[in-house]
Each structure stands twice: as C-alpha cells, then as structure tokens.
Amino acid sequence: MSVGISVGAVGETTQPCPQCGAEVRADGRFTAWCAGCDWNVDPERPAAQEPGRLERRRRRLAQRHGERLAAEVAAGGTLRPRRDAEGVAAHLIALAVHGVTVALAAGAVWFLVTGWGGAGMVLGVVLALLAWTLRPRFSELPDDRPLLGRADAPALFALVDEVAAVVGTRGVDTIAVGAELNASVTTYGIRGRRLLTIGLPLWEILTPQERIAVLGHELGHYSNGDTRHGLIIGNALRSLATWRYFVAPTPNPTAVEAVVNLVLLVPRALLQGLLMLLDRLTLRATQRAEYLADSAAARAGSTEAAASVMNRFLVLDSAETMLRREANARQVSRRGTTAGQEPWQGLWERLGAHMASVPESEYERQRRAAALRGHSVDTTHPPTHLRHRCLLTGPPLPAAVTTDASTESRITTELAEPRRTMAKHILKHGLDH
Template sequence: MPESCPECGGNLLAVEDTTPWCGRCEWNLDTFPPVNGIWARRLVVGLDRRAGFRAGRALAALGEHEISRRATVGFVALVVVSALLTIGLLATAGVGVWLVVTGGLLPPILLGLALIGLAATLRPRLGSRKRAVANGWIVPADSAVSALVGRVADATDAPRPHVIVADLDWNAAVAVVGLRRTRVLRLGVPLLLALDEQQQVAVIGHELGHLKHDDSLRALATMPALTVFGRLARLTTLPPGDAADRGLAGVLALIFSVLQLVMGALSWLFWTLHLGLHLIGAAERRRTETHADLISARAAGHRAALESLDVLALLETRMKGLLHPNVADGRAAAEWRDLLTHARARAAGDVEALRQLTIRDAASMLASHPAPGRRHQWLRARPHLDPLVTVTPLEAETLRAELAPYAEPLLRRIREAHGL
C-alpha cells in the first residue's frame, strides 16, 4: 500500500483496521470488505455496494436547486405506477362487491369475497396514532422540549407536530399517520444525550424539514408502488418442500408441481418488480433526507448541523456501547451524557476518517439515508447559515432536567440485559 494517494498525492486515512483510502479524492474508499456466502451473493452485494458508492458521490455533488426538485423522473414514475395500482385495487374491490351482491350461487360469492380480501390485503396503510406513539412517552405540551420544537417550527416555517414522543432509540423520526394525518415527532433519548442542545436543534430541524417539504404526502403518493408487489410476492410464495414431502403422488403430485412452477414464476416476477421500484424509491428518500438537512442548518446554524452529522458517524463505533448499568438511580442521564461527551472529545482526531468511513459502510442502492459522510459533504458545500434558534445556558439546563427521567427506563432495560 502506498504512503500517499497515487491519484492526487493526498494523505491516506485509515481507522478501525480498515483498508486505507485518500481523504481528498476518495481513492480506494470504494474498496469493500469481503462478503461471505456463495459466489452469486458476493457478486450481487459487490455490485450493489459499488453502485451505491457512485450514487452517493453523485448525490453529494448536486446543487441546492437540483436537490430540492419536487418532481424527478423517479418520483413521477412511482406516482404513475401507484395511481395505476390504486385504480386496479379499487376495480378489484368493486368487482368483488358486485359478485357478492348479485351472485345467486355460492361460487360467485366466494370469488367476490376473495377479491375483496385481496384488495384489502394489498391496500396502502395510513398508520395510526396508537402505533406511532407505541413504546414511548408522550412529551407534555407545556414542557421545555415541546417549546423548543415549537420555536424551531416557527423559525423555519414548518408545521408543528401534533404529538412529540420520547423513546429509547438512537434515532429521531417524524411520521404523519391516520385519516386525520396526525404529525408525530419521535426523539430518541440516547441520541439526545449524545448531542449538545444546539445540535439537538439541528436534529429537530431536520425532522421538521420533512414536514415542511411535505415528504409524508410524497411518501403516501408513492406507497402503492413500494408495497403492492412485495405483498403479492409474499402471497404467491409457497412454503418449501416438494410433492414427495407432502405425501402426494400421481395426479395430485403433478398438479402440485405445476402449481409450484407457476407460483414460483409469479413470485419471482413480483419480487423483481418490487426490487426495481424500491431502488427508485430509495434514491428518492436519500434525496429528501439531504433536502431536510438544509432546514437543519437554517434552524441550528451550519456548525451545529455539521456537528450533529459527525455524532451520527460516531454512534456505531464510539458511542452505542458506552451506556452501562453501573450508575446510581436518577443519575443515568447525567453520567451517560458525560461519557458520551468524553467519547466525542477522544474521537476528535479520528472524526474525519470515521465520517468518511460511513461512506464505505453505508454504500448501497437500497439505503434509505445517505451516509453521514455524504450528508456532511453536501451540507458543508452550501453557503454558511447562522442559527435561527439558539439555546441559552438556562434553557439547556431545563432541557437536561426534563430529559433525565426518560433515561431511567433505559437504565432498567440495560440492567435486565446484563442480568442485574
């Protein structure tokens, strides 16, 4: 391995015993670890990783106007497919109802019920408020957390969430669910502990950016294209085993074998369509994630937004394993926050390499989010933005006090995992 990049002469980076690469031109960054399994799996995974790497680099090179386009070719294609599938589902349900209402004999009625059941199985799901808030705690509307979310929404002209949920995930997410289109913001307590308060504004701004850009409506418009063929593939997949395994012989064995061939071909066709549409959908979701980073920078400022992306780059290798059970009751949030802060300080010298390493690790055409390293590249190239929302020291103390009780259930879960 050369000591400097053979392409541009830049310094090579390496961390966590990985293959070195050039931090300037990304030479050798698309060298991936070996893949286990048969040759076909190795081939497919290798092709996916290389294509995902190129797609991520192309995404990071887009300008703000290109990233904010509302109607790309991929999005239009998904909407058209979704519209055709929706018409098909409505027609299937309509024929089913007609057969049930007008069928004087049992077979038409059974066929009608089967068609209604098929349409119901394949229908788009709107989600529900109950599921959206499950495994979490609703944050009171008069809390400092809710007030901060409201400030970010007002400053960025984004819709306010109807419900804010604190959960125990290393993540944050937003969803619009149900017929009433309830906006639900979920904030993971471990992630919030890993961030300072200004970086929390960046994460909140990113999630509210999805609401501002109507990403949930776009997802609803493309949902049939991304779900119907997958469900059809599962419906047409027969359990493993041949006719002999089921004790069939003669004509029954022949019928079953033909059925396996027909259903297998249909299932393969549906899975192929499902995969192709998901490749398009994943590319669209990566673009919307990058677009939401603009709102993150507007809300919290460029520095905090970029720092929050660096925290995401550190989570897997430097942070997630630090939450231990040996803390006193009532002290989990404070002690874990100190541990995570010190971990970030220790990783300061490696953060650039770890950030770029996420580009290699997350390279896939099916990835729904760009790698933190790619998001950092794209946002860093945008014009500098000062924060619209600034958290004062007093507000920070209030936020920390409010978050502390939510860390205790996580402490109990970790203790249970350790048998304590």
C-alpha cells in the same frame, strides 16, 4: 519477529504499523489503526456475501445519484424538492397498484351481493380478505414509550415549532420519547397527524445546538418531497411486497406445489420487476430528500452544528456498546451503585462522559471507514462523507434558532420523567432499533 507494543497513558498503546511501519498510537478502548496507510481502518466492514447482479446494479445507481447530487451542490447548485418525470411515473405506478386493491374490493362486494347463497359467496369472501390485507395502512401512535402532548412539554413543543417555521413546515402533534440512538418523524392516523420520535440516548449526547440541528433535519423531511415514505408510494411498496409474499415459491415442494410454483413464475417476475422499478424511480428522490434535510439542519442549527451531528453519528456504535455494557452489568449484579441509589440513576451522565472521552482519532477512523463503505451498506442514504462535504460547501450558515439556559432547563424538566423511564428500560431490555 515480534511486534512490540508499549503502553503509555492509561488505556493508550503504541505499536508499529504491520503494513507500513509507522507508529500507531491508539486508545485501548477503540480499534488501533494507521493514519498513514489506513491499515485496519475498517475491521468491522460487513463481510456479507457477494451481492447479486440486481443488487450490484442498485448500488451503482445509488452511488451515481449520490455523487451527482453532491456535484450539483459543489457546483453552486441549490437542491430543491421537485416533481420530475421519475416522480410522476412512480406515482402513476403506485396509483395503479392501489387501483388493483380497489378493484378487488369492488369485486368482493359484487360477488357477495350477487352470489348470495352460492359459490360466488366464497369467492367474494376470498377477494374481501385479499383486499383487506392489501389496504393502505395508517400508522398508529406507539404504545410502548412515553408520549408527550403540548400540555406536557410546552417548552419543547415551542422549540420544535420555532425550528419548523425556519425549515418551512408546521410543528408536530405528538412527541414520543424512545430508547433508540436515533430520531425520526412520521404521520399517524387517517388525518395525517405528525409524530416526532426522539431517541433519548441520542438526545443526551448532543449539545443544545446539535439538538436543534437534528430537529431541523427531521422536520425538513416533511417539506422536502421524501416520497418513498409517503402515503401513496409507501403503501404501494407495502402492497407489492405483500403480493410477492403471496406468490413466493414453496421450498422443497411436492409435485403439486412444484406445478403451482411454475404457474406463479410469471406473476412473481412481474411483481419483482414492479418493485425494482418503483424502487429505482424513487431512489434519487430519497437521496435528494436527505441532502435537503441536511440543509434544513444547517439553516436551523447552523452549518457547524449540522456537521457536528454527522460526526456524532459516526461514533454511535461506541454509545451503543457502553449502554449494552451497562445493561449487561445490571443483569449480573448491582455492584458499582452507591447505597440508596438505583442502577439507572446517573446513566445519562455516564453516557455523556463516555462520549466526551472518544478521541479524535476514532472520529477520523470512522470518517475514512464511511468513505470506504460508500453505498455498500445503505443505498437509500447518501454516504456520510458526501453529506458532510455538501454541508461544508459554500459559506457557513449561522444558527437561526438558539436556546438560552432557561429554555434548556425547562425542557430538561419536561423530559425528567421520560429520562427516568428510558434509563430503566435500557438497563432492563436494552436498546431499541
């Protein structure tokens, strides 16, 4: 028996659901699915291998933390940054890891000084190289994207400062403009200067109020106790991962290598245990930090704008597909451009028009798919449906920060050159991740 598919408006198809028989109306550009029985709601769900026992435990723990935090908010509780027993234990472990690195450096100095001209020199050099490899790292400014200082973009920095004041922190020292569908904050240099990275493809598909909500979310990470990416714990996780690399078993070993693998079995297990313990101790704080950042987004841009941003993130795959299609077309030919117009011109306007045409049914499908996936994809972030629910719990917050047409025009002018640069970059190299 064949299933009939009829075509209505341009790009729209109608067919019966093969699972429940209900009528399925779909935009031909997006996945057809049934709102009645959820048939085909998540065909792209990662078909990864069955996770191991440890990964299953990690996912269950992440789910429990995420749901408990969501329940706290639903019950009228207020999430605040806090230093609990888990946080203290995580810092103690991290300091012990760094203590080992310091001991290696001290040992290297001792052997180099006392073993001058002897075998101690060799051991000292080895310890020095090991300590150098394990040393805490300070991020540096990226050199592959436009960087803006306060003199370059005074209106944008003024907006960032205003949002920062609302969420209880200070502004940033530098703004980087990237080609990713994301935004992020970090620190760089030994003095811990602040860097905000704005992915221009994301910035271009947001409304002015949604942009303020995104800034509120990212700046909120500076003040909400997100320890996993901090200098102490973040570097300890990196050091432990480096140690684990050093003692990793040799594949297809010879007889001697097999003996070495066996000798390193216990250190390898200890390092894996420490990594798992540190990950577990910081998992709840990391999820709490996301909820707190969402709260900061709502305070700065309004609850409505923060919730709207989450909906935008649900369909970012569509934006990525459109931009990749533009880049592929650019590689094949220059067709579709008018005389005297470069291919990159109008890219952001075409992206905005594409995202404005995404039907509500695709947003709903992605919301349901996100709920089905839960923590199976990303255990460090609470699932989007829980974050969305928490945002809408309680009375909606008005926007504490708004912009007028004049401010938006000045910011657009300040970003004019990065807009050109990133449009050319995307058409030539694709998207950054």
